[in-house]
Amino acid sequence: MPRFKLTIEYAGTKYSGWQIQKNARTVQGEIDRAVRTITSRVDFELYGSGRTDAGVHALAQVAHLDVATSLPPATLVERLNGDLPADINILDAVVVPHRFHARHDAVGRRYLYQISRRRTAFAKAYVWWVKEAIAVDRMRRAADAFVGFKDFGAFAESDGRGDEDRSTDVRVDRLDIGEADGLVLVAIEGSHFLWKMVRRIVGVLVEIGRGRLEPDAAARLMTDSTDAPARLTAPASGLFLERVYYKDDPRINALGPATPLRRSS
Numbered sequence: 001m002p003r004f005k006l007t008i009e010y011a012g013t014k015y016s017g018w019q020i021q022k023n024a025r026t027v028q029g030e031i032d033r034a035v036r037t038i039t040s041r042v043d044f045e046l047y048g049s050g051r052t053d054a055g056v057h058a059l060a061q062v063a064h065l066d067v068a069t070s071l072p073p074a075t076l077v078e079r080l081n082g083d084l085p086a087d088i089n090i091l092d093a094v095v096v097p098h099r100f101h102a103r104h105d106a107v108g109r110r111y112l113y114q115i116s117r118r119r120t121a122f123a124k125a126y127v128w129w130v131k132e133a134i135a136v137d138r139m140r141r142a143a144d145a146f147v148g149f150k151d152f153g154a155f156a157e158s159d160g161r162g163d164e165d166r167s168t169d170v171r172v173d174r175l176d177i178g179e180a181d182g183l184v185l186v187a188i189e190g191s192h193f194l195w196k197m198v199r200r201i202v203g204v205l206v207e208i209g210r211g212r213l214e215p216d217a218a219a220r221l222m223t224d225s226t227d228a229p230a231r232l233t234a235p236a237s238g239l240f241l242e243r244v245y246y247k248d249d250p251r252i253n254a255l256g257p258a259t260p261l262r263r264s265s
Contacts, residue, residue: 002095009058010061013125017051031084059240063102109193111240127238130206133210138215154224155222156200157230170194185257200233202239204232
């Protein structure tokens with residue numbers, strides 16, 4: 001039985017996240033259904049590199065698929081895409097050794113968050129429109145507080161799976177903030193991310209950019225007993241899983257939008 005490494009893009013707006021759930025439409029559930037349809041198999045494994053939440057998008061989610069099929073990778077991609085809804089697309093499939101594991105072998109993840117400076121008719125599902133002026137320089141001054149190997153428990157929420165004793169230490173390798181095409185972009189790269197961690201970091205940075213918090217508040221909120229990060233959680237709409245890194249993968253150095261906006265005249 002071959003093992004395929006799948007690279008997948010999806011718009012998460014209509015889905016209750018990546019992972020299969022009872023009584024909910026999910027990205028993994030749609031791919032699972034498509035695999036059953038095109039291979040006529042029910043005994044296969046589809047395992048993602050990690051979960052994305054309801055409304056969160058992916059530019060390059062990774063999953064491994066073990067399925068008994070004689071289809072070559074290119075044909076598998078073509079037939080899966082022919083059966084999948086338009087907002088889920090398999091970008092690539094390659095045969096990999098069975099020791100490869102989409103989640104356990106990942107050495108890093110990169111998320112991109114898009115904040116729009118203006119109201120948009122076309123990209124609402126892919127941005128967070130912040131009506132107030134945002135000072136990007138203030139956000140950059142605060143960003144260093146989140147870089148390094150640190151306890152992000154104050155920026156996480158229990159996932160309800162009973163693993164509250166799981167470590168909240170996370171290594172954040174870089175956090176970049178830039179501007180392009182009418183957007184403020186926040187890219188964050190690290191070992192892994194806790195539930196809602198990225199959205200809460202973005203929410204605090206935006207509050208600092210608005211001038212409602214000072215830049216030094218970022219470091220203080222990491223240790224303070226406060227519900228501020230939870231209250232400031234950014235919407236899911238602007239968040240993209242941009243890349244999952246494996247050993248020897250090149251890192252992204254450029255900061256660019258997933259969905260550019262034309263500047264208003």
